[in-house]
Amino acid sequence: MGRARAGDGRPAGSRGPADRGGHDTRLGSDMRLRAKVLASGMAAVLVAALAACSGGEDKPVGTVGVASTLGPGEGALNLVTLPGYIENGGSDPRVDWVTPFQERTGCKVSLKVVASAEDMAEVMQMKSRRYDGVAAPPEVAGRLIDSQDVAPVNTGLVDNYRKLEPRLRNLLKRGKTVYGVPYVWGSNLLMYDTRSAQPAPSSWAALFDPAQARRYSGRLVMRDSPLAIAEAALYLRGKDRDLGIGDPYSLTREQLEAAERVLAQQRPHVKMYWELPADSVSAFAGGEAAVGQVWPYQVDVLSRAGKSVQGVAPSEGVTGWMNAWMIGARAEHPNCMYQWLQWTASPDVQQQIAEWSGVAPANPQACDGDRLRAAFCNAYHVGDRDYLDKVVFAHTPSRQCGTSGGAKGRRDCTDYAEWTEAWFEATKGGKRVP
Structure with missing residues (x-):
């Protein structure tokens, strides 16, 4: 997203999937x-x-x-x-x-x-x-x-x-x-460098908690997608129960603003918001990243290359x-x-x-x-099947709230356009230019 791009499951390019330009590539x-x-x-x-x-x-x-x-x-x-x-x-x-x-x-x-x-x-x-x-x-x-x-x-x-x-x-x-x-x-996992991320993280807090993000400042990796707001929402669902977050893809204005604040606080500590999976692979392979939000692809490629990384399903849940x-x-x-x-x-x-x-x-x-x-x-x-049943799969955010968290029938949630604006303001520090 030069404007915010959606990074959820889209290979791209004109050469090989991980090394070509364009939108969300995968393999090299x-x-x-x-x-x-x-x-x-x-x-x-x-x-x-x-x-x-x-x-x-x-x-x-x-x-x-x-x-x-x-x-x-x-x-x-x-x-x-x-x-x-x-x-x-x-x-x-x-x-x-x-x-x-x-x-x-x-x-x-x-x-x-x-x-x-x-x-x-x-x-x-x-x-x-x-x-x-x-x-x-x-x-x-x-x-x-x-x-x-x-x-x-x-x-x-x-x-x-x-x-x-x-x-x-x-x-x-x-x-x-x-x-x-x-x-x-696919699913969105937490990956960490086993040599530098200690103790081993097991929660989205490793990316979104201000104290933990500061610990790995300049070495955090996030995917560049408005739908990544859902992972911040999962973190908040456990940390601040008063927000009443149910489905992390069906957020009210208050809930979306809370997730946006978390992402804005995280931004100074982020090394990169990746569009190409190959970029995040390179960051971990070169020792420039310690903790990141990735797909199984990055974990698989780096593990087979003998790199010291580990992928985990965070305790708050896994999105997909x-x-x-x-x-x-x-x-x-x-x-x-x-x-x-x-x-x-x-x-x-x-x-x-x-x-x-x-x-x-x-x-x-x-x-x-x-x-x-x-x-x-x-x-x-x-x-x-056990793993699939635990994945919270993405859907298009819309004003019509989902059924999770007792939200059935409500129309006070935020839509994808609002998510895109929130993502751009939180991670780029300004309004999105159409």
Whole structure:
């Protein structure tokens, strides 16, 4: 975020995931593993109903039911993605899950690559554009559902859907309606240098308590994302119970201001707010960081490199994110989109995106057989239902409060725009310039 960027689960770039520029990258050349040739069978899929005119006015998009008949692919597929989410061999010829899809289905993939989550939301909300699908992070997904710019998903037409993690499948449901197919996920951990961070930290207080932050002044690392406010909220939930924080992603104005103060007090002690995971890896590898907010990726890479780091799930709780494929409400090629949903949920494609981007696959079968090494799956908690049940997954902050902490039915919470302003003021020391 030159403006504040969302840093939750988005690979990026034009070279290798950890060393390329752009938005939230993951792996470096050490993780560019050979891509497998995919051979998953694809079923013909449904023709999704599009918005229709009624009485001279457009029917609201995203509210129509999904047709129950199957249809052939239309020969094209237009997708919106952040950099690095879809690989067609352009970054590494061995990493390509687009070409096999095109050859098998006849659906030619065209990509609209956007620079940020804000750009993604803006593009998908343009009523004049008819994108078929979007790989949406949590701060985008909720807004697209609310603005009716994505359509419900008929999960019965995605054969691998029920093989995806049950906890993830419930994250983009409104009532009984499903709006997204899980793609990848991850959690936000506390990592420390075992040589310099003593005693070993086990709480978010290592980053947010003023006395502890001062102890490691100039050696703290934070991810650069408004959603990182949730970790400060988790810290406050335990420290100041009078605030009444329940869901750390549903904060009232008072609660958000309290988290903003914590982050502002922390700012003088922060070495970096990372957008690229490789930057935080370098800081720890060079001994310039002592404690940081990271993903399992950084812990895995540094541990395998023999560096003295340890990742822990803080005592107050672990936050996480899930990115999902969503169908555009004005999709021109819905049949090809459903074939893409089927394809990207398959174990072989899940294996590739996990290896390439350093994320947990939504389909735990990616860890079966010789697809992903056991150490990778253990590090990323793939298939660990007990761990998944403890993760507080991110959702788009909105004025409508969630159900945690007795907040059901209230409308006095803060939305993502307010979170973005709070993040920018706390971590950059000024108002955000649009």
